[in-house]
Amino acid sequence: ALAPPSPQQGRRGRVSIVAPRAETVNPSIRKEEAKVVDTVQVAELTKPLTAYCRCWRSGTFPLCDGSHVKHNKATGDNVGPLLLKNK
Amino acid sequence: ALAPPSPQQGRRGRVSIVAPRAETVNPSIRKEEAKVVDTVQVAELTKPLTAYCRCWRSGTFPLCDGSHVKHNKATGDNVGPLLLKNK
Ligand code: FES
Ligand code: FES
DSSP states (O other), X not given: OOOXXXXXXXXXXXXXXXXXXXXXXXXXXXXTSSSEEEEEEGGGOOSSEEEEOSSSOOTTTTBOOSHHHHHHHHHOOOEEEEEEEOO | OOOOOOTTBOTTSOBOOOOXXXXXXXXXXXXXXXXXXXXXXXXXXXXXEEEXXXXXXXXXXXXXXXXXXXXXXXXXXXXXXXXXXXX
């Protein structure tokens, strides 16, 4: 039997371009969790400045490791971290 | 003169399905800025708990207004805020 038409394939074999689906922000971080929430005890911050990731591409999430730069270049996006200042 | 072919349109008018482009995380917040970075002076936090947005859908960005819930439902994503605890 033939497979059912894919979303991009009409009944007569004509191809239509479909709008992209709504996209996830987080491709890979802690996908086993229903919602990724992190808590910072601000009294425990030791450095004068700590950067927290908001691009969901950091290898040290929830901290920022600079990966937003590559993401912004690749996509034209403009995201950056939240900086916590301790002084 | 004809416009140059769009990425989805080949030279002979054949249509090919292209993989979705890498997607931006931030659809609309402060797009006039090259990089959206926010700074929190932790000594100035007045409430015991403050939630900062990491989904880029908040109407009160950089604060979280709960919009991540709608985003997660619509896309199957699992993003949530960064919580700053002041006690
Ligand atoms: S690595 Fe994600 S904001 Fe910097
Ligand atoms: S509204 Fe964006 S994380 Fe809550």
